[in-house]
Amino acid sequence: xxxxxxxxxxxxxxxxxxxxxxxxxxxxxxxxxxxxxxxxxxxxxxxxxxxxxxxxxxxxxxxxxxxxxxxxxxxxxxxxxxxxxxxxxxxxxxxxxxxxxxxxxxxxxxxxxxxxxxxx
Amino acid sequence: xxxxxxxxxxxxxxxxxxxxxxxxxxxxxxxxxxxxxxxxxxxxxxxxxxxxxxxxxxxxxxxxxxxxxxxxxxxxxxxxxxxxxxxxxxxxxxxxxxxxxxxxxxxxxxxxxxxxxxxxxxxxxxxxxxxxxxxxxxxxxxxxxxxxxxxxxxxxxxxxxxxxxxxxxxxxxxxxxxxxxxxxxxxxxxxxxxxxxxxxxxxxxxxxxxxxxxxxxxxxxxxxxxxxxxxxxxxxxxxxxxxxxxxxxxxxxxxx
Numbered sequence: 611x612x613x614x615x616x617x618x619x620x621x622x623x624x625x626x627x628x629x630x631x632x633x634x635x636x637x638x639x640x641x642x643x644x645x646x647x648x649x650x651x652x653x654x655x656x657x658x659x660x661x662x663x664x665x666x667x668x669x670x671x672x673x674x675x676x677x678x679x680x681x682x683x684x685x686x687x688x689x690x691x692x693x694x695x696x697x698x699x700x701x702x703x704x705x706x707x708x709x710x711x712x713x714x715x716x717x718x719x720x721x722x723x724x725x726x727x728x729x730x
Numbered sequence: 731x732x733x734x735x736x737x738x739x740x741x742x743x744x745x746x747x748x749x750x751x752x753x754x755x756x757x758x759x760x761x762x763x764x765x766x767x768x769x770x771x772x773x774x775x776x777x778x779x780x781x782x783x784x785x786x787x788x789x790x791x792x793x794x795x796x797x798x799x800x801x802x803x804x805x806x807x808x809x810x811x812x813x814x815x816x817x818x819x820x821x822x823x824x825x826x827x828x829x830x831x832x833x834x835x836x837x838x839x840x841x842x843x844x845x846x847x848x849x850x851x852x853x854x855x856x857x858x859x860x861x862x863x864x865x866x867x868x869x870x871x872x873x874x875x876x877x878x879x880x881x882x883x884x885x886x887x888x889x890x891x892x893x894x895x896x897x898x899x900x901x902x903x904x905x906x907x908x909x910x911x912x913x914x915x916x917x918x919x920x921x922x923x924x925x926x927x928x929x930x931x932x933x934x935x936x937x938x939x940x941x942x943x944x945x946x947x948x949x950x951x952x953x954x955x956x957x958x959x960x961x962x963x964x965x966x967x968x969x970x971x972x973x974x975x976x977x978x979x980x981x982x983x984x985x986x
Binding site for chain 1: 761764
């Protein structure tokens, strides 16, 4: 048995394998991993809720229905095979996100909203 | 009235016993996702059983004056004996492998789908309401189990082999689904008209359709086992009831 372990940050998916944190030698016979997105209400957007294994898209949708919508969480399900998700590299976090930290003027807080404008 | 009570108990027992069988997979499913799927179905069925038992208890209590003989959903599920159970033989058959479990589910859910479809338009308001509410659940059970029958039947050599074995083991119990028990005949001809011949035709059509897609064939000329609906069960029901009823029998009225 040749186990290769890898630490992933939450929400980051290794691009080359796309099947979780442990890649074992018999990974080829396992069902692929799918990322699940659920829309909780009409008009809202789909939100990532987790991942699961399934043999194909059809089974992934049914599994998602059983695993993630048992308590009335959703009205619509999207599934995407995890290997098709490309993630940013946590090692580059500094150059990616830190430059935005001292640029408060990018937030729309420097003017007054009229009362008539809702949902801002 | 007695016939209607027995018919309601029959509907409840079918759902409870299959729900119990499915619940035996809890923690043992082939993969986590399917473990959750089969236990969801189990809970759906036990929920249906509760609704039917509650209605049966209400009907029984209308005819009972002795407060000691008051029925509840619990007394009906936990304190009736083997011969009083009116479930068909199919639902009490052991789980076997995954192929047998999903085939049993497919046969039964497909039957339930067409039966509830008729019951929801029947004259008995309570049964119609339970059937209507349950139909959305059953629709999903049919979809889920059909997918699996196709997946395994049209899958690898081994999965197809297991599906064929499951058909050999279960086909003999499918005839009873459409038989009419003594207490049932008056109920389904007068009180709640149910066209069993139509249900049978629809069931056979659906099974043929899914089997075709799964590259499976239905056996012909198999002798059909019957008796469950009249209380004559296979040896398996006794073990189910021992599991299910032990606590209430050993510690009457215990609660937690």
